[in-house]
Amino acid sequence: MKHVLEGSHAVSEAVRLARTQVISAYPITPQTHIVEALSEYCAEGIMDAKFICVESEHSAMAACIGAASAGVRTFTASSSHGLALMHELLHWAAGARLPIVMAEVNRALGPGWNIWMDQSDSLSQRDTGWIQLYCEDGQEVLDTTLQAYRLAEAVNLPVMVVLDAFFLSHTYEPVDVPDQDTVDSFLPALSPHIQLDLNHPNAIGQMAPPAFYMEMRHSIQQAMQSVPEHFHQVEETFAKIFDRQYGPVSAYKCDDADLIFVMAGTAASTCRQAVDDLRAAGKKVGVLKLKMFRPFPCLYVRKYLETAQKVMVLDRNCSFGIGGIFAQELRSALYLNKRRPAIYSYISGMGGRDITVDHFMEMFDRTQTADYPEDESIWIALNNA
Amino acid sequence: MKSTDNASEKKCMNTNTAECSNVSHYPSTDYIMPGHVACPGCGAVIAMKFALQALGPKTILVIPACCWAVVAGVHPQTSLKVPVLHTAFETSGAAASGVRAALDIKGDTETTVVAWAGDGGTFDIGFQSLSGACERNENFLYVCYDNEAYMNTGVQRSSATPYGARTTTTPGDAWKNRRKKNIIEALAAHRIPYAATANIAYPDDMIRKFKKAKNIQGTRFIHAYASCPTGWRVPSDQTVSIARLAVQTNFFPLYEVEDGIRYTINTHGDRPVSDYLKVQGRFKHLAEKDIQCIQGMVDDDWQLLQRKTI
Numbered sequence: 297m298k299h300v301l302e303g304s305h306a307v308s309e310a311v312r313l314a315r316t317q318v319i320s321a322y323p324i325t326p327q328t329h330i331v332e333a334l335s336e337y338c339a340e341g342i343m344d345a346k347f348i349c350v351e352s353e354h355s356a357m358a359a360c361i362g363a364a365s366a367g368v369r370t371f372t373a374s375s376s377h378g379l380a381l382m383h384e385l386l387h388w389a390a391g392a393r394l395p396i397v398m399a400e401v402n403r404a405l406g407p408g409w410n411i412w413m414d415q416s417d418s419l420s421q422r423d424t425g426w427i428q429l430y431c432e433d434g435q436e437v438l439d440t441t442l443q444a445y446r447l448a449e450a451v452n453l454p455v456m457v458v459l460d461a462f463f464l465s466h467t468y469e470p471v472d473v474p475d476q477d478t479v480d481s482f483l484p485a486l487s488p489h490i491q492l493d494l495n496h497p498n499a500i501g502q503m504a505p506p507a508f509y510m511e512m513r514h515s516i517q518q519a520m521q522s523v524p525e526h527f528h529q530v531e532e533t534f535a536k537i538f539d540r541q542y543g544p545v546s547a548y549k550c551d552d553a554d555l556i557f558v559m560a561g562t563a564a565s566t567c568r569q570a571v572d573d574l575r576a577a578g579k580k581v582g583v584l585k586l587k588m589f590r591p592f593p594c595l596y597v598r599k600y601l602e603t604a605q606k607v608m609v610l611d612r613n614c615s616f617g618i619g620g621i622f623a624q625e626l627r628s629a630l631y632l633n634k635r636r637p638a639i640y641s642y643i644s645g646m647g648g649r650d651i652t653v654d655h656f657m658e659m660f661d662r663t664q665t666a667d668y669p670e671d672e673s674i675w676i677a678l679n680n681a
Numbered sequence: 682m683k684s685t686d687n688a689s690e691k692k693c694m695n696t697n698t699a700e701c702s703n704v705s706h707y708p709s710t711d712y713i714m715p716g717h718v719a720c721p722g723c724g725a726v727i728a729m730k731f732a733l734q735a736l737g738p739k740t741i742l743v744i745p746a747c748c749w750a751v752v753a754g755v756h757p758q759t760s761l762k763v764p765v766l767h768t769a770f771e772t773s774g775a776a777a778s779g780v781r782a783a784l785d786i787k788g789d790t791e792t793t794v795v796a797w798a799g800d801g802g803t804f805d806i807g808f809q810s811l812s813g814a815c816e817r818n819e820n821f822l823y824v825c826y827d828n829e830a831y832m833n834t835g836v837q838r839s840s841a842t843p844y845g846a847r848t849t850t851t852p853g854d855a856w857k858n859r860r861k862k863n864i865i866e867a868l869a870a871h872r873i874p875y876a877a878t879a880n881i882a883y884p885d886d887m888i889r890k891f892k893k894a895k896n897i898q899g900t901r902f903i904h905a906y907a908s909c910p911t912g913w914r915v916p917s918d919q920t921v922s923i924a925r926l927a928v929q930t931n932f933f934p935l936y937e938v939e940d941g942i943r944y945t946i947n948t949h950g951d952r953p954v955s956d957y958l959k960v961q962g963r964f965k966h967l968a969e970k971d972i973q974c975i976q977g978m979v980d981d982d983w984q985l986l987q988r989k990t991i
Contacts, residue, residue: 362779
């Protein structure tokens, strides 16, 4: 049944429907609406779950690690500085192979204090071993959160469901909220791969000397490499029940495109409008939206981009000293391909600044007229430019 | 390594043994297997032995970075007969909260969840998550085995290191010139249902406290004094006698605090603190005036503690 929901509440509805058993969270704007709703569900008995009001995000993840190790389904939500504070435990959760799901609301890091949309927080956690899935609208948020549990539990890796601050977390849209029985048919109860067990006393997360450690890390990489296949299966099952499917990437008018925009998140909606306008003017342009960032969907990216002449990447982030992070990843993913379109990297929309159709037009104009990229990354819509 | 004063050692070995002589009522099952990798004479292993004897097999341990993160065994072996969740240094309070919540939601209210951390993981880096858990009155037992420095990393100063001690980060004449943090008082201020000191040289008292703590709901804290021959620079056969001297000199009186307000002193002593200090290499540099200064601190703390029992 369709409800008009805030993006944040698309998350909390999914967490409720997933029958999550332990939730541990600490407030930070703009993820608070997610955990406020979940607190209410726990308090009112709508969910049969424990909500732990921890004293920091670091402890939020530590409590999730404890609960997941004891064999229950867990959830937390965070953003920005909260996610940065969790960093150590993001490594721990993945290293311990725990299927924890987190909603991550993309927000800038200070200073200066900035509570608005920016991808620097989640992308800074690139190497922690978390699967990262970026969403574009409220329905995708709800669906991805449900899928995240199945995916996490299939590969024993934690999943971060990422949504843009305010543009998505605080925007109301019609969202189809399925009933419990339907969700139960998609998402069975957790059957833990390993857990603390009095009958079989074991040690979880103990010291691993050089003779063992590398194999443990290798197994994480293998699990990550299996994610696209598992995600495909999860989506196939999901589509049979809910008739919706997203893919690790989603292409819009890419088949015959000479120039293709690439980005993640809500900017993709704006970009499609720009592409429609450009197509109307006779330009062969498309959009490839990235949903999956970790693992990086190399095969999908190569498939859709290799026939293009130029690729324009929008990054709402910057790895200082090199440039846009999505652009770097794309360059790396395409390097081994025989056909390598030139990557034009554009940075804009950081710290909550709007990205408009005009900005995409500017990227297109600069890319179309250039013989090769002017720089590693070009900043668009700087006030002093 | 400086040897201890044999005369004073004999004296300490011959006192206060009466209360420990009746061993027949000790729990007989051990939950530590042979072959753990602790240093010879490790007080923290003795503490774990007594703790698990008292708590029994329905116990899940949460162990952060500390000596016990190694002692408990290196993959793929474990030296303990109960499940262990190893976790990051500063997370014991939070990780144990998570384990408890999971057991509760699964309907297991019987298993005792025990966070087992060193002094660094308790007094310093883990204090925030411990304080948070205490404020929420999480239903688990937190044990700090206190060897008074970062022993696992090579004897660096912690806020549990006592005044006057040399460590590798308070070396030479820069020995620690600040008091040890009073962790029991900090936790009593959280009004948790139970906080107590315990000492490996007093097994009766220690086992009684673990059994008592097991049957209390809410956050329980045991500050277990665990002497460390390696870090304190004493012979490894002096572990227990040094620990006993800590009580006999009132350096570490044994007491309990219920609900943060009701104090009970179990055991204390009246010997001069120099008896305790002079047998340890970490204090050997102290001049008489320094020892008198420490005696003054011990006396002050003791008077303060006595006032709280009224």
